[in-house]
Structures are given as structure tokens and as C-alpha cells.
Amino acid sequence: MSAADIYKEIILDYYRNPRNFGRLELFDIASHDTNPLCGDEVDIQIKVGDGKTIEEIKFFGKGCAISLASASMLTELAKGKDLEWVKQLSKEDILKMLGSPELGPSRIKCALLGMKVLKTGVYGYLGAKLENSED
Amino acid sequence: MVQSESLDLEKVRADFPILKRKVHGKKLVYFDNAATTQKPRQVIDALSEYYSNYNANVHRSAHTLGEEATEAYESAREKVARFVGASAKELVFTRGTTEATNLVRFAWGERFVKRGDTLVTTLMEHHSNIVPWQLLAKQKGASLKFVGLEPDGSLDMASFESLLKESPSLVALTHCSNVLGTINDVARLCAMSKKAGARTIVDAAQSVPHMPVDFSRIGCDFFAFSGHKMLGPTGIGALVGKKDLMEEMDPFQGGGEMIREVFQDHSTWNDVPFKFEAGTANIADAIGLGAAADYLSSLGMEAVREHEVALLKYALASLSKVKGFHLYGPAGEGRRGGVLSFNLADIHAHDLATILDDDGIAIRAGHHCAQPLMKWLGVPATSRASFYIYNSYDDVDALAAGLEKARRIFKA
Numbered sequence: 001m002s003a004a005d006i007y008k009e010i011i012l013d014y015y016r017n018p019r020n021f022g023r024l025e026l027f028d029i030a031s032h033d034t035n036p037l038c039g040d041e042v043d044i045q046i047k048v049g050d051g052k053t054i055e056e057i058k059f060f061g062k063g064c065a066i067s068l069a070s071a072s073m074l075t076e077l078a079k080g081k082d083l084e085w086v087k088q089l090s091k092e093d094i095l096k097m098l099g100s101p102e103l104g105p106s107r108i109k110c111a112l113l114g115m116k117v118l119k120t121g122v123y124g125y126l127g128a129k130l131e132n133s134e135d
Numbered sequence: 136m137v138q139s140e141s142l143d144l145e146k147v148r149a150d151f152p153i154l155k156r157k158v159h160g161k162k163l164v165y166f167d168n169a170a171t172t173q174k175p176r177q178v179i180d181a182l183s184e185y186y187s188n189y190n191a192n193v194h195r196s197a198h199t200l201g202e203e204a205t206e207a208y209e210s211a212r213e214k215v216a217r218f219v220g221a222s223a224k225e226l227v228f229t230r231g232t233t234e235a236t237n238l239v240r241f242a243w244g245e246r247f248v249k250r251g252d253t254l255v256t257t258l259m260e261h262h263s264n265i266v267p268w269q270l271l272a273k274q275k276g277a278s279l280k281f282v283g284l285e286p287d288g289s290l291d292m293a294s295f296e297s298l299l300k301e302s303p304s305l306v307a308l309t310h311c312s313n314v315l316g317t318i319n320d321v322a323r324l325c326a327m328s329k330k331a332g333a334r335t336i337v338d339a340a341q342s343v344p345h346m347p348v349d350f351s352r353i354g355c356d357f358f359a360f361s362g363h364k365m366l367g368p369t370g371i372g373a374l375v376g377k378k379d380l381m382e383e384m385d386p387f388q389g390g391g392e393m394i395r396e397v398f399q400d401h402s403t404w405n406d407v408p409f410k411f412e413a414g415t416a417n418i419a420d421a422i423g424l425g426a427a428a429d430y431l432s433s434l435g436m437e438a439v440r441e442h443e444v445a446l447l448k449y450a451l452a453s454l455s456k457v458k459g460f461h462l463y464g465p466a467g468e469g470r471r472g473g474v475l476s477f478n479l480a481d482i483h484a485h486d487l488a489t490i491l492d493d494d495g496i497a498i499r500a501g502h503h504c505a506q507p508l509m510k511w512l513g514v515p516a517t518s519r520a521s522f523y524i525y526n527s528y529d530d531v532d533a534l535a536a537g538l539e540k541a542r543r544i545f546k547a
Contacts, residue, residue, distance in 0.1 A: 037501065064486045
């Protein structure tokens with residue numbers, strides 16, 4: 001499968017009609033990152049339930065079909081999951097979610113931007129929680 | 136196949152070994168020339184010959200190899216200087232345009248820019264002609280101001296003139312925008328700046344490789360370009376500067392080669408240009424750049440420009456027929472260099488580049504090291520196709536077909 005084969009119906013659909021796109025009114029986690037190489041931007045907001053589950057999740061940003069579809073699909077996957085689940089997420093999981101395209105090193109970064117933003121946010125939240133509990 | 140007649144395209148293409156390679160099984164169509172150009176056999180051979188036959192350090196060795204290397208290095212300086220209408224005594228070899236602008240920042244800026252000064256650049260600059268001045272302004276307590284643009288991407292003359300009224304100490308301008316392709320009338324702009332008392336630096340990285348350019352006629356104080364964008368190796372470029380001004384300036388880096396005498400408590404400096412070339416020079420790549428200047432001179436820069444104008448005309452006609460094709464920058468091939476920045480429907484530039492790459496077509500997608508300009512355009516990224524001597528109408532046809540294919544894939 002070549003890199004261009006990633007542009008299947010489903011990816012284009014998520015690009016043009018991204019699920020969970022927008023902002024939450026109340027959230028516990030907000031995380032933002034950019035891909036300096038191409039200027040893609042992704043923001044993710046999460047409302048945490050019981051201090052441990054992803055109760056609500058939304059994202060917004062701008063970028064290519066791969067970065068936006070990947071971020072959108074990831075929010076669907078993450079909704080309802082335990083925060084600990086985010087820690088286990090790997091590059092392979094994201095590529096599998098996208099249908100295992102053969103992406104070069106520069107486009108892989110687009111595919112993984114959403115995961116990076118999600119992990120940064122969740123790690124920050126869990127870290128702060130740990131610190132508070134030690135006080 | 137109809138072609139422009141200014142260059143013998145078949146002969147030119149045969150000089151570039153890389154054009155024989157396939158990308159994803161397709162013929163390579165290389166349209167990323169504003170980023171870096173491919174290298175002809177003559178340049179590759181010059182590098183290999185230096186390393187195989189007369190590799191030695193320059194200026195200090197009294198043996199045969201040392202003398203041959205010095206002779207080749209200095210003759211490269213003469214060739215490159217002649218190529219841009221400058222004297223060899225005012226040409227400093229640098230790593231490229233970025234090192235050249237930074238050299239001016241340190242060697243000129245540290246001494247001559249004062250607190251409260253105004254530095255002027257434009258919204259269409261590459262980061263290499265913005266960030267050094269930002270750093271200089273911050274260090275000195277000066278302010279950096281930007282000349283605005285007209286809606287078509289040409290320089291806003293009213294904005295330029297009003298900034299000149301602030302008596303800036305420096306005006307930093309590009310000769311040809313690496314994004315919009317806009318060609319600025321730098322001779323006129325430099326004359327106006329000089330009248331306002333400003334020193335001038337022209338970023339010629341996108342003009343020297345593509346059209347006849349003459350430093351002495353532009354009348355600027357400094358002028359910078361890169362070798363790898365004009366068929367030469369990476370890691371070599373030049374700063375050309377007015378000799379009397381460069382003599383007044385402080386050195387850039389300290390070390391070997393740039394000194395005349397060193398004592399425990401002070402040193403004296405070598406003559407310009409050697410004062411600005413500390414350490415062992417990039418000898419091989421300078422010689423390679425000399426070979427590139429020879430190659431372009433043999434084609435003739437008028438012919439190079441004519442070839443690109445013909446390609447531009449052909450491309451503008453053919454690509455604008457593609458539904459959803461949106462071009463940035465001045466209309467008409469006469470006012471722009473061989474650079475086309477565009478977007479296609481709602482397809483992001485990176486997705487387009489990936490689809491084209493599948494067919495062996497190399498374009499650039501992104502902000503092109505010109506983020507203030509991207510903000511002005513109101514887009515996060517553009518696609519950019521940039522031409523050079525080995526590109527053909529067939530290449531343009533391949534690009535047009537690639538855009539149609541992208542539209543089909545994206546159902547745009």
C-alpha cells in the first residue's frame with residue numbers, strides 16, 4: 001500500500017466532517033501542540049469522570065487530512081476509556097486505526113500529532129494529581 | 136514536444152545524473168528547486184577531482200598540492216564574484232545565505248546599530264532575512280518594522296516610503312520572494328533607502344540562480360546568496376559587501392586565517408574578505424560553486440531566465456485550468472520568478488505533496504520558512520512548484536495531471 005492509498009473514503013470523511021470537533025465548556029485537561037515542520041495544530045480538551053475516565057473529549061485544530069482524521073478518530077476511540085489506557089497507546093495502534101498506511105517519516109508526524117497531544121495532556125493531569133496527593 | 140528554445144533541454148538534462156532515477160517507479164519530476172537544485176556532472180566532478188587530485192589546505196602550504204588548492208579556491212572566488220557582477224575582494228564565502236545575513240548582524244550590526252534605531256524588513260522575507268534582525272533589534276534595543284504588501288503580493292510602496300521616513304539604519308529586502316515569486320525592483324528600493332540614510336542588504340538567494348543579477352548595479356551595501364540553490368554544493372554561499380564598509384566592520388568569528396598577527400593581549404586582522412573567513416575554508420564546496428557558476432555562465436543567464444519565463448507562461452495557462460487551483464502572488468510571468476505557490480480546493484498542501492510524490496513529482500508543501508507571509512496570506516501552508524533549467528513542459532503536464540488525480544482522490 002503506497003502513502004497515497006491512505007486517502008480512502010473514511011479518512012476524507014473524517015477530514016471534512018471531523019467527529020468530536022469543537023470545544024468543551026467544562027474540562028479538566030487541555031492540551032495543545034503543533035508540528036513545526038508543517039504548521040499543523042491540534043488541541044484536545046477532556047472532562048475527566050471519577051478522576052480516572054475520559055468522560056467527554058473534543059478536539060480542534062487545523063492541518064492536513066492525516067493529522068485531522070487521526071486526531072478525530074482517536075477522540076472516538078478514547079471516549080469512555082480509562083486515563084491509564086492513554087499511557088499504553090503506541091504508534092502502532094494509531095497506524096492500525098488509520099488502516100496501516102505506509103507513511104514516510106515526515107507524514108508519520110502528522111498521523112501521530114493527535115496522540116502526542118492526548119498523551120501530553122493526560123500525563124500532565126496524572127502528574128499533577130500525583131503531586132497533590134503527596135502534599 | 137514543444138519546448139522553449141532558449142536552452143538545449145536534452146543536452147542540459149543529460150548533465151544531471153539524478154534525472155535518470157525513478158521515484159516510486161516513475162520518472163522524477165523535480166519541482167523543489169527553490170529549496171535546493173540538483174547538481175550537474177560538472178559540479179560533482181569538480182568536488183571529486185579536488186579530493187582525488189589536489190586536496191590540501193589553502194593559503195598556508197608551500198607545497199604543490201597546497202598551491203594548487205589555493206589557486207583553485209581563489210579562482211572559484213573570482214568566478215563566483217564575476218557571475219554576480221562583484222569583485223573577488225568583496226566576496227566572502229559563507230555557509231549560505233543564512234550565515235551571510237548573520238555575519239552582517241554580528242560584524243556590522245554590533246558596531247553600527249544603536250539603541251532606538253529602526254531596522255526595516257518586509258512581510259515577504261524568508262526567515263533568514265527576518266530572524267537575524269529580530270535578534271539584533273532585541274540585543275540593541277532597536278525596533279524591527281515590516282513593509283506591508285499589496286493584495287497581489289507585491290511590495291506596498293506607501294508602507295515602504297513611510298518606514299523610510301523613520302530614517303532606518305538598515306533595510307533588508309529580498310530580490311525575489313521564495314513563496315510568491317515576486318521580483319522586487321531592488322535597485323530602485325536600495326537607492327531610496329540609501330537616500331534615507333539606511334544601509335541595505337539584499338537577499339538574492341532566489342534571484343542569482345535564475346536571472347542575470349549584478350551586485351554593482353543594484354547598489355546595495357550587502358548581498359547574500361546560497362550555492363546549493365544554483366547547482367552548487369550545500370554548505371557554501373556568499374556575502375558580497377562594499378569593500379570600504381567591510382573594512383570598517385569587526386570580524387565575525389575569531390580564529391585562524393582571519394588574523395594578520397596574534398599577540399597575547401590583542402590581534403590584528405587579515406584583509407577583506409579573509410577577515411571574515413575564520414578557520415579552514417570549505418574549499419571543496421567553494422570549488423564546486425565555481426564550477427556551478429561556470430556551468431550557468433555557459434548557458435547564459437538571459438537564456439536561463441527566458442526558459443523559466445516560458446515554463447511559467449505554460450504552467451500558468453495549464454494549471455489555472457485545473458478546477459480549484461488557487462495561485463498566490465503577482466499575476467503574469469514578467470513580474471515573478473519561476474516559483475508558483477498555490478492551493479488546490481480544500482486539499483491540504485501536505486496531502487497534495489504526498490499524492491504527487493506517489494507519481495514521482497517533488498513539490499514543496501508548508502510554510503516555506505516564511506511564517507509572517509503565511510499569516511498575511513491567511514493560510515497555514517501552500518504548495519509550491521519551483522522551476523529550473525532542466526524542467527520541461529512535460530514536467531508541467533505531469534504536475535497538471537497530478538493535480539487532477541488529487542482532485543479525483545479527494546473528490547474535490
